[in-house]
Amino acid sequence: MSTTTTMTHDHEPDGNGQPPRPVSPRRRTPGVGPGERAISFLNGGFLLFWALVTTLPLLWAMLSSFKTNGEFRTDPMGLPSGLEWDNFARAWSAANIGQYFLNSIIVISMSLTLTMLFGSMGAYVLARYDFPGNRLVYYVFVAGLVLPVFLALVPMFFVVRETGELPLIGPMLGLNSYLSLALVYVAFSMPFTVFFLTAFFRTLPSSVSEAAIMDGCSHFRLFFTIMLPMAKPGIVSLALFNFLGHWNQYVLPLVIMQDGDKRVLAQGLGTLAANTGFRADWTALFAGLVIALLPVLIVYILFQKQVQAGLTGGVLK
Amino acid sequence: MTLTEPAGAAPAEETRRQRTQRTRSRSPMKRGMYPFILTFLLPPVGIYALYMLSPYIQAIYISFTDWSGLTTDFNVIGFDNYVELWNDDQIWTALRNNLILLVFAPVLTLLLGLFFASMLNVGGKRRGVAVQGVRGSSIYRIVYFFPQVLSVVIVGIVFKYVFAPESAGGILNSLFSFIGLDGLTQLWLGEPSYLIWIVLLVMTWSFVGFYVVLFSAAMQSIPKEIYEAALLDGSTRFTTFRRVTLPLVWDTVQVGWVYMAIQAMDGFAFVHIMLGVHGGVDGAGDVLGVAIYREAFSNNDFGYASSIGVLMLVLTMTIAVLFMRIMRRERVELA
Structure with a gap:
């Protein structure tokens, strides 16, 4: 990915923007002519068009979050006359987005940690140790990649409800529990995490681990002090992948977090959108949308190379 | 990464002799391997089996019942749903x-x-x-x-x-x-x-x-x-x-x-x-x-x-x- 940006400006025309014309027909390079230039122009037009198609709806949503409800209805295309910060206040407290935001952070801090820890543990063992049943466990994980989540929804609801009846740990689990939702995220992230990290652990050199074992290092220490740090690049890109996946998850919390106060952000926003039709507080909805969008935008701008590589690389491996 | 050096730097013959000697008694790679594998596999497999695999298997059974989800009792109705x-x-x-x-x-x-x-x-x-x-x-x-x-x-x-x-x-x-x-x-x-x-x-x-x-x-x-x-x-x-x-x-x-x-x-x-x-x-x-x-x-x-x-x-x-x-x-x- 690092080479992508450097190649673009090498042969741009000089300052006045006019490409130098070929001196004589004999020195003319193939493919450069008025027709070519027209195609180039057209290409630029298409690219710009799609950039606008991508950004304008989002820009419009952001502008709408600063309007009054009256402006939103009567002048949807105009700029807001002032900055209605009150929209954000209403979204944050009255529409409960603040609570949802907190819920999302609680759930994700648990689910992301556990996914990466358990995922790398499982993947490491499957990648580096030969034992009976290794392939079987691996394929059971990978099979999860093609199972449609919707088939599991109904029984998963009951499994989660039943875990609430367990002695001792029951009160922490069950429906409307942060831990339950986090564990469900972990389970549904396992197939891809194990699949991806197994491939990654296989690429690490085996001489290191052999040497460490020779020196009397235990398997546990080998993993936590040597192999895990070595796998950092793979773990980081997969953690970004899982962060976005968990942050944006919609259908799983819809089933498990049915209590209004326990909703996570994407789910809460969806419910808010469904109810906005009656209350007609559109701008608070858009303010909530911007609040939900900002963390993702920040993560994306800071790590856009890694995010792109993580999301697309996952498909290819 | 630093650990590669001693292994690579040491004369190859010596390491090989060491390795074969140990393998004869008991391979160091094998020592404590199974407890380790079990400890590492149990959490991911357990969570995956409980929250993801078992629902899929139950779903197929539930599809042959008339369960409303509200009560505990239900009847097996064969292919009626289908x-x-x-x-x-x-x-x-x-x-x-x-x-x-x-x-x-x-x-x-x-x-x-x-x-x-x-x-x-x-x-x-x-x-x-x-x-x-x-x-x-x-x-x-x-x-x-x-x-x-x-x-x-x-x-x-x-x-x-x-x-x-x-x-x-x-x-x-x-x-x-x-x-x-x-x-x-x-x-x-x-x-x-x-x-x-x-x-x-x-x-x-x-x-x-x-x-x-x-x-x-x-x-x-x-x-x-x-x-x-x-x-x-x-x-x-x-x-x-x-x-x-x-x-x-x-x-x-x-x-x-x-x-x-x-x-x-x-x-x-x-x-x-x-x-x-x-x-x-x-x-x-x-x-x-x-x-x-x-x-x-x-x-x-x-x-x-x-x-x-x-x-x-x-x-x-x-x-x-x-x-x-x-x-x-x-x-x-x-x-």
């Missing part, structure tokens, strides 16, 4: 919509993705022998990809209001009125025959950028010399694309196709947010995922919902197997 499924017009609508998405979403998304990716990477001015991307291609890539990191919920809400009537802030209709095309204004989400196509457009909108980046990465790895040779031979843009670029990124296109097909079988969040739990006007925009959710959690018919789920499983598996067979055949032909 017979009901066959006679349920709403399910046929949902199935038809999923198939529309399955056919058109990958075609549309991958074509646009290939088009923009080739513009960005090899579509620049062709001066001299260098083949280059257009100016600002890295910025285009950042912008195009952004919808992919957004929650589907956000995308759904934004487009629900893009297509809303003018009196509810619908920006598309306002835009048409503004440029004088009043005739094109519509109650977009009020017309049953439009619904699934609108979902298709929104889905395409959010996935094109992903494929632009995916295909860009594949095109970047094509050696420049090939393009230079094609250029010197006087090959046109289109020929270069068809004869050089496309064959060399074909593997990526195939993988992308499978991934998009899986996405097309979903569509839950788009439909649920934009059209609601009943799939919009007359249920015309329904998809199977929404039907399952509705039957289970609005209509309390868990048995029936599970049978729709099984239908979806069969469909997904069929597609996966079909794809694998097609791909294998193609690979054989190429070899």
Whole structure:
């Protein structure tokens, strides 16, 4: 990915923007002519068009979050006359987005940690140790990649409800529990995490681990002090992948977090959108949308190379 | 990394002798291996089995019952749910919509993705022998990809209001009125025959950028010399694309196709947010995922919902197997 940006400006025309014309027909390079230039122009037009198609709806949503409800209805295309910060206040407290935001952070801090820890543990063992049943466990994980989540929804609801009846740990689990939702995220992230990290652990050199074992290092220490740090690049890109996946998850919390106060952000926003039709507080909805969008935008701008590589690389491996 | 040095630096013979000596007594690699493997596998396998695998297995059983989900007792009713499924017009609508998405979403998304990716990477001015991307291609890539990191919920809400009537802030209709095309204004989400196509457009909108980046990465790895040779031979843009670029990124296109097909079988969040739990006007925009959710959690018919789920499983598996067979055949032909 690092080479992508450097190649673009090498042969741009000089300052006045006019490409130098070929001196004589004999020195003319193939493919450069008025027709070519027209195609180039057209290409630029298409690219710009799609950039606008991508950004304008989002820009419009952001502008709408600063309007009054009256402006939103009567002048949807105009700029807001002032900055209605009150929209954000209403979204944050009255529409409960603040609570949802907190819920999302609680759930994700648990689910992301556990996914990466358990995922790398499982993947490491499957990648580096030969034992009976290794392939079987691996394929059971990978099979999860093609199972449609919707088939599991109904029984998963009951499994989660039943875990609430367990002695001792029951009160922490069950429906409307942060831990339950986090564990469900972990389970549904396992197939891809194990699949991806197994491939990654296989690429690490085996001489290191052999040497460490020779020196009397235990398997546990080998993993936590040597192999895990070595796998950092793979773990980081997969953690970004899982962060976005968990942050944006919609259908799983819809089933498990049915209590209004326990909703996570994407789910809460969806419910808010469904109810906005009656209350007609559109701008608070858009303010909530911007609040939900900002963390993702920040993560994306800071790590856009890694995010792109993580999301697309996952498909290819 | 520092630990490699002692192993590599030590005379090879000595290490080998040490190793064989230890193997004879007991391999150090094997020492404490099984307790370790068990400890490491138990948490991931346990959580995966409890929350993901066991629901799938139970779902198939539940699909043969009349369980409402509200009571603990239920009857096994054999294939009754499946017979009901066959006679349920709403399910046929949902199935038809999923198939529309399955056919058109990958075609549309991958074509646009290939088009923009080739513009960005090899579509620049062709001066001299260098083949280059257009100016600002890295910025285009950042912008195009952004919808992919957004929650589907956000995308759904934004487009629900893009297509809303003018009196509810619908920006598309306002835009048409503004440029004088009043005739094109519509109650977009009020017309049953439009619904699934609108979902298709929104889905395409959010996935094109992903494929632009995916295909860009594949095109970047094509050696420049090939393009230079094609250029010197006087090959046109289109020929270069068809004869050089496309064959060399074909593997990526195939993988992308499978991934998009899986996405097309979903569509839950788009439909649920934009059209609601009943799939919009007359249920015309329904998809199977929404039907399952509705039957289970609005209509309390868990048995029936599970049978729709099984239908979806069969469909997904069929597609996966079909794809694998097609791909294998193609690979054989190429070899």
